[in-house]
Amino acid sequence: MSTLDFVGLGVLGLFIILLVLSTALLRRHPPVFRPIPSYQSLGTAIQRAVEAGERVHLSLGTGSVIGSDSAPAFAGLAVLKHMAASTSMSDRPPVVSAGDGAMAILASDSLRSVYEGLGAGDRFDPNSARMLAPTPFSYAAGLPTVLGTEDISVHMLIGSFGAEGALAADFGERRHLFVLGGTDDVQAQALLYVAAEHPLIGEEVFAGGAYLDGAPLHRASLTTQDWVRMLVVIAIVVGALLRTFGVGL
Amino acid sequence: VKLGAYLIWAAFAVASGVIVLLGYFVRLEPFISLRLMLMRWAVLLAAAALVIGLINLLSVHLTKVSEQEPGWPYSAVLILLFSLTLALGLFFGPDNRVVLFLFNNLQLPVESSLMALLAITLTIAGFRLVARRRDVISLTFAITALLVIIGTSPWPLASDSQVHVGMTYLRTWIAQVWAAGGARGILLGVALGAITTGLRVLMAADRPYGE
Numbered sequence: 001m002s003t004l005d006f007v008g009l010g011v012l013g014l015f016i017i018l019l020v021l022s023t024a025l026l027r028r029h030p031p032v033f034r035p036i037p038s039y040q041s042l043g044t045a046i047q048r049a050v051e052a053g054e055r056v057h058l059s060l061g062t063g064s065v066i067g068s069d070s071a072p073a074f075a076g077l078a079v080l081k082h083m084a085a086s087t088s089m090s091d092r093p094p095v096v097s098a099g100d101g102a103m104a105i106l107a108s109d110s111l112r113s114v115y116e117g118l119g120a121g122d123r124f125d126p127n128s129a130r131m132l133a134p135t136p137f138s139y140a141a142g143l144p145t146v147l148g149t150e151d152i153s154v155h156m157l158i159g160s161f162g163a164e165g166a167l168a169a170d171f172g173e174r175r176h177l178f179v180l181g182g183t184d185d186v187q188a189q190a191l192l193y194v195a196a197e198h199p200l201i202g203e204e205v206f207a208g209g210a211y212l213d214g215a216p217l218h219r220a221s222l223t224t225q226d227w228v229r230m231l232v233v234i235a236i237v238v239g240a241l242l243r244t245f246g247v248g249l
Numbered sequence: 250v251k252l253g254a255y256l257i258w259a260a261f262a263v264a265s266g267v268i269v270l271l272g273y274f275v276r277l278e279p280f281i282s283l284r285l286m287l288m289r290w291a292v293l294l295a296a297a298a299l300v301i302g303l304i305n306l307l308s309v310h311l312t313k314v315s316e317q318e319p320g321w322p323y324s325a326v327l328i329l330l331f332s333l334t335l336a337l338g339l340f341f342g343p344d345n346r347v348v349l350f351l352f353n354n355l356q357l358p359v360e361s362s363l364m365a366l367l368a369i370t371l372t373i374a375g376f377r378l379v380a381r382r383r384d385v386i387s388l389t390f391a392i393t394a395l396l397v398i399i400g401t402s403p404w405p406l407a408s409d410s411q412v413h414v415g416m417t418y419l420r421t422w423i424a425q426v427w428a429a430g431g432a433r434g435i436l437l438g439v440a441l442g443a444i445t446t447g448l449r450v451l452m453a454a455d456r457p458y459g460e
Contacts, residue, residue: 005274012270015444019452020456042275066291071443074450077457101302102295106457108305113456127309131302135362149313149320167448170370173377184439186432193390195374197381202435206442209455217454228441 018227023220032222037237038180038198039211045154046083054153056083057146059168060107061100061159061183062136069160069208072184073103076158077110078218083156084114088123095150096129098159099139104131119195132201140164144171157181157196158205166191185190259453266451307331330355397423 031049049056060076080096087094096107106127147155155172156234157165161183169192172179181192182200193199203225209218226229265287272284310324318324338350379391400420404413449455 002275005276009274012444015448019445019448028266038392064295066288066295071446074446074455074457077453088263095413098302099304100295100298101300101409102298104302104305105298110457127305127312129305130309131299131306133306134299134302135360137363140270141363144318145323149318150448159265163364166374167363170374184443186439187434188433194371194378194382201258203438203442205330205439206446216455217449217452221449224443225297225438229437234436 015224017118017223017230019217019220020224022227026216026220031219033207033211033219036181036200036204036211037206038200038204038237039208041179041198042154042156042214043086046086049153049178050087052153053090053092054151055092056087056094057082057150057152057156058094058096058107059143059155059157060096060098060103061157061161062101062134062139062164063103063160065102065106067160069184070103072107072182073136073159074217075100075206075208076101076156077106079113079156079158079212080107080110080170082209082212084111085118088115088118088120092151093123093125093128095146095152097132097139097143097146098129099132099134099136101131103159104129105109122206135169136162136164139166140171141167143203147171147177152177154178157192158200158208160184160190161188163188163191164230166195169195222247253458258458259456262456263453263457270451286387303331393423393427396420 012238019173046056056162058076058080060067060073060080063073065073080094083094094111096104096111098104098107108126111128112121113122114120132146133139146152152175155169155177157168157180161168161181162185165181165183165185165188169181173195178198178202179196180198182205184205189199189201193201195198206225207222209215210222256278256459265443268280268283269287307328310327312318313321313324314328334348334351338428339343341348361446375394376392397420400416407413446455450457
């Protein structure tokens with residue numbers, strides 16, 4: 001094992017320790033997070049959709065389960081559970097689309113488990129979660145038909161997107177839908193900031209579970225991120241100062 | 250029974266995740282071999298999932314056509330071309346002349362057109378942004394984008410002038426100092442978010458594979 005391997009394992013271990021620690025601490029002292037306007041508006045938009053008998057669409061992007069770009073789609077699946085629970089009273093189930101077959105299966109499984117958990121297993125429609133197309137732009141090309149023909153009023157993009165994310169958001173904006181968009185790619189985030197009415201910037205895409213669901217481990221993971229961020233900032237400042245004063249690292 | 254099944258899936262997922270993760274850090278033979286084997290299984294399963302995804306896609310569109318739902322003609326075209334491409338690919342192979350013709354003359358031009366459409370879409374979205382979100386951040390975003398476009402695009406007139414040289418320097422300064430600095434901050438946040446998301450799955454707190 002090289003020094004870098006030890007450092008990597010150390011960072012991972014630190015993350016796990018802080019995550020467990022913050023989960024235990026936050027039970028007694030619940031954290032207060034800054035408001036994220038996009039998530040605040042999302043709750044209201046989903047309620048309106050349920051009341052109006054319209055559907056909610058979640059796009060998990062074009063990333064694959066086994067790729068390095070799977071993390072935002074997993075964050076999207078956490079939002080999906082909240083979304084499915086919120087819309088379970090509606091007779092119009094939510095629609096989930098993905099560019100990857102495995103991600104579509106996971107989305108379908110998540111929907112099924114939420115419905116079964118709520119005792120509404122008969123409402124689960126296997127066609128609610130679907131694979132649209134395997135390549136980024138063919139996936140974007142498939143979205144207007146979904147948005148235009150399935151009575152959708154809330155269009156969420158939480159997953160891995162490249163430039164096609166801007167098109168995907170714009171298709172929703174043209175139909176005057178509630179459009180929320182977040183991804184892990186920095187350039188795509190800039191495009192979504194322009195194209196989507198409710199953009200998610202930086203790590204906000206991973207905060208959906210904590211803001212919408214309020215599950216203890218989701219909230220603890222946000223606190224852990226803040227703690228580790230502070231450690232990284234301190235390390236960067238100390239490193240910059242040491243360099244400035246000619247101390248080699 | 251439900252509790253038992255959930256525990257089995259969770260145990261398998263956690264064990265596989267831990268082995269693959271440790272395989273990246275611990276350079277010992279059993280870990281490396283196990284990691285490679287699990288990764289190969291994952292690739293095979295992903296390929297099988299693609300087939301299931303395609304069957305699901307076909308099922309969705311067949312339902313739309315059979316129930317004459319809104320937009321069913323699009324679904325009919327999709328089913329027709331899907332079946333045609335699949336049959337050609339299965340019988341003559343993916344490198345067949347007709348399959349390549351379909352790919353090069355249908356798929357590629359449509360995707361390239363969408364890419365080209367992106368420039369128009371973003372211009373319109375830029376105007377919409379300024380009209381809809383009138384705050385300091387949006388205004389800064391729009392002005393910065395405009396300066397970068399002016400500094401990057403070729404000038405038909407006065408391309409040798411000091412103003413053009415100044416705009417080019419300004420563009421470089423914005424891109425290499427402000428944008429790069431900001432992007433690193435965002436990347437740091439994204440990396441931390443991705444790690445905690447992965448750890449939640451690894452600790453079976455998030456179970457996307459069902460309950």
